[in-house]
Amino acid sequence: MSEELRRRIDQGAGNEPADLVLKGGRLFDLITGVIIESDIAICGDTIVGTCGTYSGTREIDVSGKTVVPGFIDTHLHIESSLVTPYEFDRCVLPRGVTTAICDPHEIANVTGAAGIRYFLDCAENTLMDVRVQLSSCVPATSFETSGAVLEIDDLLPFKEHPKVIGLAEFMNYPGVLAKDPACLAKIAAFSTDPIDGHAPQVRGYDLNGYLAAGIRTDHEATTADEALEKLKKGMHILVREGSVSKDLEALMPIITERNSPFIALCTDDRNPLDIGEWGHLDHMIRTAIAAGADPLAIYRAASISGARIFGLRDRGLVAPGWRADVVVLDELESCSVNTVICGGVLVAETAFAGRKIVPPVGRDSVKAPVVHADQLMSPAYNGDIPVIGIIPGKIITDHLRMDLPVKAGLPQVDLDQDVIKTAVIERHGKTGNIGVGFVKGFGIKHGAIASTVGHDSHNICVVGATEEDMAVAANRLRDIEGGFVVVDGGEVLAEISLPVAGLMSLEPYEAVHERLLKLREAAESLGTVLEEPFLQVAFLPLPVIPHLKITDHGMFDVDLFELVRSAD
């Protein structure tokens, strides 16, 4: 270390050539907000010189370009990119995301601690600095069957791992407010570490109670009013632009220079289609600026603010002594990434090729029974039938009560009202539970869509116009180690295999992208009107997001935090 310090001091002071110099560019200084004509000198993994002229052993001409700090995704589930952490690294780092604070909650729900260990092992080998928050709520509630249950004693062995940053999103906010002993034990054990929050529409005194427990961040605010209340109460807002949950537009009013020290950016769940077609945090930045955000505010939120909020003291500015996470932009406003340096390494395919690959866990994870159409009948209800109302681009749903046709005493699909059937089939080899209900808003007129990605327990989720196609789709997932499948008239129209825990592909992200395009086309052929039908399917079960959801136990009223009672 002393020898490295010696090199840094000498290179910073200009006594010897720097290891790497970005020559002739313009530095956007996120402290004072000014643009500075400056070389950037880098020694090893550390920036050692700015605001001056440097010569380097290696030099890159960045004249006419603008330099900003590497971006930090402050909350995401890498699993939602449908590729392994290695492919995520290869896909997203070239877009400027040099740090990703991930919650391996999805794989943990399927494989338990083994999944967290796999992510930590990957994190030690990616070019990008992947950090891991320990999944705090596996499963999120007791109203679903997950592949694993993580209690405090399962998490403590990871607490001091150098890649770990405290506890991930504490989704079980009703458990916190109810002072559930298992929840409090986790919070108590991590009370001096960052504990990420998850408090959709939690307001007023409930919010105060949740915050009083020491939870400090939230990515579930979906309106500016909600975000402002949270900010005023000291809760840092992670503005999210996922593939389903897109909150950037609604939260634009809070992205101001004044608030910027207390807001950061995240993607939460973003799929390869969106990453490939629109981008990642780079997309958020250019979208925000195009919509009128102050560049200083949004670039701060993308770097230094996120770093400070999560205690990453070494990064977030392009300045001497800071970690060499640097993004070179063709243009500041459009956030068009030209070159990325991560920890001093020039990001390029050769660098990715040099990574040590850790074999994945969670193979052969789909242990669901073979399902028959007659197992997919909805129970009867007294009065109107509970129907999940899809809100396009949101994971929040409406809790509808509708009058549906009835056959043999049981409620039925009603295509005229755009109401189709949905089911969740337990697939971890535990109970074989099947929960059945209704959903409005997909636009599907025939066929079915099924997925082993179903937040957060990742049972098989299926929606369809007929029970027969739903059964075919669900059963096909058993054959391909999980994934997505589109079925019509008993035939598979398109599919992707996700053999890593039923969540992630073993293919390169480009191939996954291609398959998803075919799946999207197939889903459209069923009549779906949603941009991201697979993600909307995947979030139907999530029982910690208001208002009506479905698990393998049945329809779940999130506001009452209890299962909807059917007519016995």
Added chain:
Amino acid sequence: MSEELRRRIDQGAGNEPADLVLKGGRLFDLITGVIIESDIAICGDTIVGTCGTYSGTREIDVSGKTVVPGFIDTHLHIESSLVTPYEFDRCVLPRGVTTAICDPHEIANVTGAAGIRYFLDCAENTLMDVRVQLSSCVPATSFETSGAVLEIDDLLPFKEHPKVIGLAEFMNYPGVLAKDPACLAKIAAFSTDPIDGHAPQVRGYDLNGYLAAGIRTDHEATTADEALEKLKKGMHILVREGSVSKDLEALMPIITERNSPFIALCTDDRNPLDIGEWGHLDHMIRTAIAAGADPLAIYRAASISGARIFGLRDRGLVAPGWRADVVVLDELESCSVNTVICGGVLVAETAFAGRKIVPPVGRDSVKAPVVHADQLMSPAYNGDIPVIGIIPGKIITDHLRMDLPVKAGLPQVDLDQDVIKTAVIERHGKTGNIGVGFVKGFGIKHGAIASTVGHDSHNICVVGATEEDMAVAANRLRDIEGGFVVVDGGEVLAEISLPVAGLMSLEPYEAVHERLLKLREAAESLGTVLEEPFLQVAFLPLPVIPHLKITDHGMFDVDLFELVRSAD
């Protein structure tokens, strides 16, 4: 902890009365900058409710008053208050300073690790949260004789102490730039902790080299231009208003809302006269606002920004889940402190009376030889004589070269030019060295002033119009275990005893204040024109502040970082 969490959640959610409620006041929210009518609910040491109405087991009416977070002094030497940490606590906490990040550098230079241990023991018993940065440069240079030398192995045992925050001001910036192995070993060992800086007038490539070592903060910027360069290079600025070094006015241009996340406040060295007459950080805040600072910027700098810069994640906002460090102001603009809550405790004399008192270390520390007037002759120089030019209110000095009268080949005092003599007498029982030189700017026409406070080695420092009075003053310090003394015509006019390491009194701060008023009066009777003659004396030796200083080795050229050569 779980039981405490349960109470916090219930009290925050309003399910049960809070332990303490500040009723009916107005909260200045430092995130959004708005004023919010709100009760403040506190459970134990934690704020649990804002933006609402609460009832409490204990309630305090704060209607018409404004609530802000407790202030954080991000860099100070408690020793400069001339009282023990307990009396500092009693004196400064009621002014709203709920956290003090101190560097026990002065007592460490006299007593070594025992002094650091004493401060840590005190810190565990004060009401205020005293944090300790480990003194990095004891002594600051090898050109002086200190009472102790602290190497990396002396510091490491304290590294994990819960009150310790990394390394204190790295004063030996020439050592860093010269890659001195002992300096680099300390920086390497603390590379993941905050390492405070000290880089007066270090600019350009030298500054880059210093920052490249990982040093992140600085309180030595004395002009806005210097501070701006440092900010642009990612160095956080701790705006200082001490008793000698008063930088607030010069740094006003950088105290903006934009910069506010990256600036904090500190006092460095502030004496009881100034604290008693003007205040502490409260004085800085009202002075800044009166001079036009944005209240949001200065209150942020006084709290949340300092907390973030030093990694104190639990404090800096008045919001649920944050540490209950709360200042109730009669008025925001004048920062008139009405009531202080520190860690949930209402600050009052009864609370101070309940503290456990740790006995001080460093008694009988003045081990200087008896000095005779003829030992206080200046050496001869070739050419003009080096004279320290005092700049009132600054610890930086001018390096003057003057033509002085000569007697028996030796340069003499010249009252017409306002040049008197100064000497530093080693007092740690080691060498008995005496360094002698000249100083211009005190205004003293007769008599002498002596002190055992002499940064940073705290040898005896004396200035005077005659060698005889200088000797009397220096020798008197041996009798009173150190302190300050004013002598005229061989008689002691006023004095204060500082028996704790020759730096701190055992009396209450009020008594110290009274004695200092008498000392000030006595010093004025000698003709001094300086507001703080004892502090200006105390900083004459500090050999890491430009440009000309004096140590027990002799006159020291800080720019060349070498002793001034006398003739032969």
